[in-house]
Structures are given as structure tokens and as C-alpha cells.
Amino acid sequence: MRRQLVLKGLLPMVVVALALSIMLGVQHMRAIDAESQAVARIQSMRIGSSLEGWSGDDALRNALASALSRSPSTRLAILHRDDAPGLVVDSGRRFDEARALRLLVNTSKGNLETVSDGSAAHERRVAGLLMTLLLCAGVMIVFAFARRAIEREVVAPVERVRSRIDRFLHPRGTHVAPDADEWHQIDALLDELVELRARHDAALADALRQRLQDIARHTRFVEQVGDHFRQPLQALSLFVAGMQPGEDLRQRAVLGQMRSSLTRLGELLDGLLEMARFDAGAVEPATVDLIASDLFVRGRAGIEADAARLGVDVRWRGGRLPIRTDPALFGELLHRLVANAVLSTPHGRVLVALRRRGDAIRLEVRDNGMGLEPGLETRVFEEFTRLPGHPGYGLGLAVARRIADTLGGRIGVRSSPGRGSLFWAEFDAMAIGASARTAAALSRHPAI
Template identity: 60%
Template sequence: MIASTTLPGRPLPPSERRVRKGLLPMVAVALALTGTLGVMHLRGITLEARNVARIQAVRLAGVVVPSMGDDAVRDALSRTLSRSSPTGRVVLHRNEGTAIVLDSGRPLRDGHQLRVTVATPLGELETISDTSALRERRLAGTLMILLLGAGVVAVYLASKRLMERELVDGVDAIKARIDTDLGAQPDSAPADAESLDLAVTRLLGELRDLRARHDADLADAFRQRMQEMARQTRFIEQLGDHFRQPLQALSLFVGGMQPGDDLRQRAVQGQMRTNVTRLNELLEGLLDLARFDAGAIEPATREFIAADLFVRERGAIANDAERLSVTIHWRGGRLPVRSDANLLSELIHRLVANAVISTPHGRVLVALRRRGSAVRLEVRDNGMGLEPRQQERLFDDFTRLPGHPGYGLGLAVARRIADLLGGTIGVRSSPGRGSLFWVQLEGAAVGATVRAANALSHHPAL
């Protein structure tokens, strides 16, 4: 029985009750196994001693034959008895009523004797063995059982203390920390067995209230953010309208001017058209950047075939490619993609337009490839290439490349589109050896390709 360390009449704290409730069944099982093994060991020792005594008695009885005289019987029993330890005495009860008694000289203590009787042709043979060694072995076995039981109890006490220190003290520390963080007054020592449970219940209630307030604040912040995005979107649209109207009027005015015969006037008029066009491009680029930065654009994901994008972009870039004598090759039209078709089309257009401008009289390869669950877009050209210092700031705002018109917003918008689609964008380039722009869209690959091949029949040109 395990003694309680709690004072009489004092209820155990719930934490200690839980620890004991968890450990006591295992301790009871360990003690029961120890006791069972001990009893089996003691019974085995006794049974072994009885078997040894019986074997010796049978061996002594085996030397007795009917034709032997008393002297021959004594001599045979004496010689066999000298080799039969721990048997100390042999008594042959003859059938005619006499007895032959032989003593080996080994001590026989009172109360420590084991008697075995077997039948012989001349009568019953009784052997008397000393069991002092058996008693010592039983005593050693009993001490072993007691030591094992004491070890189980010691392990229980050590485990109980360790669990109380690691678990209960840890829970108390967490409770005190939560009290401190929540601004509550730390409780004193528990006055009754249920105080810790009540304290934990109170803390859980406070945590639920805190989470409810946090969720409400988060929803309010999200609502305010959506309203702010809506205001920014309206502001950007109004700003674009206000700038577009005078620019369109200026474009119409410049377009309607008659060039006349003055060469100087014609040059000025050409510069005016160019500047109006560049102002329109700058306005559209700034508005695009503002829309992405304000979060006004949300991707609409759907499944489509890459050929749909290629057909659209082939027509959009055809004039520039023909003017600069650039040959464009399209690969991967059969690939099914899951993404925003409009944003991905805009991303392809900006990368291809950049490659065409960088590769006059050259070649451009546009390819979509599958990489596991991702789709990789690559736009490769054999143009002039880029210096390492140019590649470092290539996707920053207003980064212009040598020989490129515009204000350096095309690749900046491309990076924002890639980020919005959940992808990454990069470039590999060497001066004089062309450039490779790539975009990796994670999770954009669609598993089935047979469906894509069937849908491709609508675009036989690809």
C-alpha cells in the first residue's frame, strides 16, 4: 500500500489527484506483476528442491535388489548416499518389520527436513534431506520481491514529483503569465480543491472574450480596408478620366493640324504627336501601378488553354514585330492552365513587347512549360543582353534600359502582376547573348492534358 503524503482531513488539490489517478493504475499493475513473479519464483524453488529429493530417493531405491542381503544393501545404500547431497539419512522399512537406517553424517536440523518415500523390492525406502539451503533461497527470493516492490514505489514517488514539477508547476506558471498578460490579479494559493479548475475556467472565458474582440476588430479593420480600397479605386478612375480628357482633346487637336510646307513646323508637329503618345503611355502606366499598389485588382482564377493567350498576344504584338523584323515562336499552346487569363495575358504582352524592342531583326521564343504543379513562362530573345548592374534594378519603377522608349514602367507592372498571381519573376542575361525572362506560377498546372488537346482543335494555327 502506498502511503499518502497529504495531511489527514486535507483534500488533495485537483492537479495532484490527476497525477495520482494517472500513475496509480500503472503502479498497481507493476506491484501485481512483481508479486506474481515472486510467488512463481518461490514455488519454483520449492518444486526444484522436492524434485531433487525425489530423484535422489529413486536413485537410492534403484540399488536395492531382492536377492541382496542386509550387508550388501547397507553397502550399496551407503555408497550411493555419499554421492546424494543434500540427502542426510536413509531408512529402509523392510517388509518383515525390520528397518535399516543409514546416516551420511550431514547435519539435519529440526524443522528443516524434507521426507520422500518410494517403494523398493525389499520394502519402503524413506529419505530425509536437509532444507536449510532451500530456506536461504526462499529468504533471498522474498528479499528480492520486497526490493522490487520498493523500487516500484520509489519510481512512483519520483515520477509523481517529476510530473507535479513539470506539469502542475508549468500549468501554474502559464496561469500566472496569462493573468499578468490579461491584467488580472494573480490568485493566492488555492483555498480548496476546485480553485484551480475555477481559475482555468475563468481564464478560458477571458481568452474567448479576447478572441471575440480580436475577431471583431479584425473584421472592422478589413471593412475599413475594403472601403479605403474602394475610395482609392474611385480616385484612380476619376484621376484617369480627368487626365484622359485633355490628352484626348490634345491628340485630336494635334492630329487635325495641317502640316503645311514648312519643314520646321512639320518637325514640331511630329514631336507633339510623339509627346502626346508618350504622355498617354505614362498615364496608363502610372494608373496601372496605382491600381496594383492600392489592391484594386483581384485575380479571377479559371481554367483555360495557353493557346487562347497566344492567339490574343500574337495579334497584339504583330505590328511591332513586323516593324522591327522580329520573328516570334510560340511553344506550349496545348498546356492547360489555372490562373487569371486577363492578367496572365497582360504579363505575357509586357514581357514579349520588351523582348521585341530588345531584339531588332532577331528571334523571340515564348514558351509555357509544366514543372510539377507549377507552370513556367519563358520569354527568350537573342538580342543585346543586359549588364549585371542593369539586372539588379530591372523590375524597379522607372528603370529604363538603353535603347528602350518609354518611362521604365512595363517590367515594374509585370512584377506586380506576377506577385498578384502568386508567382515569382526573374531574368538571366549576358551582354551580347540575349536575355531570358521567366515567371514561375505555383499551383497553376492542370492535371488533365487530354481535355486540353481536344480544346486545342479550336486553334489549329498553334
């Protein structure tokens, strides 16, 4: 991968940049040479123009000497004449002969040859060469930094991704050909990953289909068990209800115990069947928009008799909140938590409150009863965990936890021995905004 990125990506750009730098340096030095030649030619023409109007060797020599004195870069002037010997005038200045510029111009007196100093042009050419070398060196430095950056930002992450995919697919060793380049290795690993995902989806679909079949089978089993147990219990209940013990006190006591046992057995069967329905996944919530006061009215009607018998004062708060939930399941959860609080608080007070926290709804049932022991808080929602003073088999709160799980919420308890308990259940995305329908429902059902 590094070789491909360097050869196919960076190297062409570097070659183009170096070529442009060299071309720029060559053009710069050519421009220096052309400028030096032009300046020297102008000086030669100026020296040649100084010969106009003069005649005789001495006058021409003096004119050349005067012109050379005004041209500090020109050392020697030679006038070539066809009808007379040439005149040579030397200014006496000395410079490197290798850097001399020789030019020949035509004048009215003959061909004038001048020898000028080219040191300034040579220095400028050296400076241009150094500038070209520095520019090429800068291109190479940028190439080195870009190569390191590509290795760090592109090659290294891609290699890490390839290694992670390879370790995930082949934890016992790589199966990709080591001589293949990085891109082919990644492509092969992605093909394996796609194949693995397809197998996983197929296995997940089979597992889901098997789970649905198990749920259907468990649902049928629960229904059959319920029917087979309910029929004998109902027949036995009718038989006991029709018995007349007469005046015998012992028979009356036995008949009362039978009726109580049948009632508790029915409650146990109902609790077990309800837990089995939740555990089998046979309960699907059907959410609707409603007002909390609708649930409070049904909840108060279901607990009113027990509250009056035990002398418990039940207060309700938050009935005006609009919520989106399954009314049957949420009402059952509310009833079980309130019934548990009423049974734990004879001659006490119970506060039922529904609070909004953003888009979440929190149900709180607080009592000032006997409270729970510290070790009991962690087991209170387990099956067959009986609370002190509660009749039954300890299935009410276990069913309440399953209802909260089915509704997608959380349930918990906070308690202090002798000071009461707080049972709460919190549900995300259950709160909704008020609407015209909600306002109409509020007008029909005032807050409790």
C-alpha cells in the same frame, strides 16, 4: 502536479502490487507448512503401520527402530500405551529442537508420537520470504522508474508548455497564482489565450473591413483621376489631329512633337493608373481553363507590327499546354515581356516558351539582344527604370511584376551584357491535365 500524479496515479497501483506480493508470500509459506505437516504425518503413519503384527516390548521396540532407520527425517518415536509403560525409540540423529515437527497418530498398539526434522521446511520458508522481499523491492524499483518517466515525459513537457504560454501572455512577469497547481495554471492561461485570440480576431476583422474600405476608396479615386485626365487628353488629341500645318516644315515638326508627346503622356497615364489599380488591390483574377495557344495567338497579334518593323524573329513554344489562369492578366503579362524583348533585340531573335514543371507553369521569354548591365538586374522591375534603347517611362516591367504577384507567381530575369536576357515568370498549381474539352480546343486551335 507531481504529487497528484503520484498519489492519484502511481501510488494506488503500487499499494495493490505490494499487497498482492505479500499475500503471495504468505500463501507460499502456508503451503510449505501444510506440505511439511503432510509429509511428517505420512511418515508417522508409515512408522505406526510397522507395529502391526508384533507383540511384546522387545518386538515393538525393534519394529520402531527398523521403521526409524527407513525414515531419515524422523529422530524420535514414542508409543503411548494405556495398559503398559510407553516405549521410546531414539534414532540418534540430532537437529535443532526449535525446528522439530511433533505429530501424534493413533495405532492399534496405542498413540504414536513422532519428532521429525523441519529444517527443510524452514529453509523453504526463508527462501519464500526472500522471494517476497525481492518482489516488493522490484515493485518499488518499478515505481521509482515510473515516477521518473512520468516526470520526464508528462510533467516536464506540461510545465514547459505552461511556461511558454505564460511568457507569451505575460512577457514582463507571470500573472498566474504561484500557489495554484499546474493544471489550474494551464487552465487559467488557456482562458487568457482564448480571450486574446478573440480580441485578435476582432481587431483583424476591423483591419480587414478598414482595408476593404481603403481599397474601395482608392478604386474610386483611380477611376475619377482617370476620367478627369482622359477627357482633356482626348480633347487635346482630337484638336491636334485636326490641325493642318500646310507646307511650313517648322509647323509640321512642332505638330509631330505634340502628337508624340500626347501619345507618351497617354501611355504614362495608362501605366500609372494600371499600377494604382494593382497597388490598391482592385484587381481580382478570374481563372478559367484554357490552352496556351489561345494566349499565344493574341500575343502574336499584339506584337507582330513592332516585330516586323524591327526585324525580330519571334518563335513560340508550348502552345499545347492546358493551363488554369486569368486569360486577361496572363495575356497582359505575356505581351509586356515579349514587347520588352522585341524592343531589346532589333534584327535579332526572341523565343517565347511555356514549360510545365510538375503542377507549376514557367513562362520564359529569351532574346539575344544587348542584355542588361549587372547593376540593372536588381532594379529592372522597379518603377521608372528605363532600359537602354527603350522609349517610354519604364513602367512596363513594373506592371508585369504586379501582374505576376496578383496571379500568385514569381518573376525574375537572368542576363549577360551583349548576349541577351531571359525573363521568366513561374506559377504554382497552374498546370492541369488534358481533358476532352482540351482535346476539342486543340483541334480548333493548332499549336503555334
